[in-house]
Amino acid sequence: MTEARNDTVRLAKRLAAEHGLSRSTAEQYIEGGWVTVDGKTIEVPGARVAPHQSVVLAPGASLFDLVPVTLLLHKPPGFEAGLGMAAGAAAHGSRSQGARAALTLLSAASHMAGDAAETRVLLRHFKQLECFTPLPTEASGLVVFTQDPRIARKLAEDIETLEQECIVEVAGQISDHGLQRLCHGLSFNGRPLPPIKVSWQNETRLRFALKGIRPGQVPAMCEAVGLRVVALKRIRIGRVPLAKVPEGQWRYLQAWEKF
Missing domain, CATH: 3.30.70.1560 (Alpha-L RNA-binding motif)
Known part of the structure; x- marks a missing residue:
C-alpha cells in the first residue's frame, strides 16, 4: 500500500520562502490570482504543493488590484435576499420553507458574459459579502452584494431615501x-x-x-x-440599473457607477 506524501507544504509558505515575502503578502498574491502551480492558477493559500511542483508568481503581479468589489445580481423568484446578511431573511422574518439564499447564485459560472467592468473574477470576490437591499423571496430583480465598506455604509444609511x-x-x-x-x-x-x-x-x-x-x-x-x-x-x-443582466446571473458594479 502506497503511503501518503508527507513532504507537501502550504502554497503560501512555499511562495513566501522562494520570493522573500511575508506570509500575509504571499497569501494576497495567491488570492489575487497571480500564482500558478504546474501552470494552473491556484487561489487558495492553504493548497498543498510538493517539492517537484512548479510554483510561479506572475511577472508584473500587483496587490493594487485587490480592491473590494460589489456584485449586482438578477435574483430569480424563490431566493431570499435580506438586510445585512447573505442568507438574508432578516428583513422579512424567518426563512421561507424551501427558499435558498440568493448568495448561492454567486459564482464564476454565473458571471454575465460581456460584463463591461472587465474585472478578473476571483474566488475572493465571493467572500465577506453583505446585502443591504432586501427583496421578497417571490420577487425578482436587482440585489446588491458588496465587500466595500463605503458602499455598505451608503446602502445601510440611505436605502430609505434611494428611489x-x-x-x-x-x-x-x-x-x-x-x-x-x-x-x-x-x-x-x-x-x-x-x-x-x-x-x-x-x-x-x-x-x-x-x-x-x-x-x-x-x-x-x-x-x-x-x-x-x-x-x-x-x-x-438609485442611479444603478439592473441593465441587461440575465436572470440568475450577476455583473460587477463599475467604478463610475454611483447609487
Missing part, C-alpha cells in the same frame, strides 16, 4: 381613478403614503418608482385599487 424602480405585472380590473390613487391617496399599515410615481407600461404591467418601500407595500397598494400582483421585478436602485 427604487419596479415593474409589476398585475391581473384584474383597476378601479375608477385607481392610477391616480396609486400615485397619491393610499395608506399602508395605517399611515398615508407619500406621492409615488406610477404609470402603465402596457395593459398588464405597471411601473412603480418609490422610496422607502416596505415589505408587502406594493401588493397592498394594488389590492386597494382592485388589482392582484402576479410578479414584481426591481430594475433600479
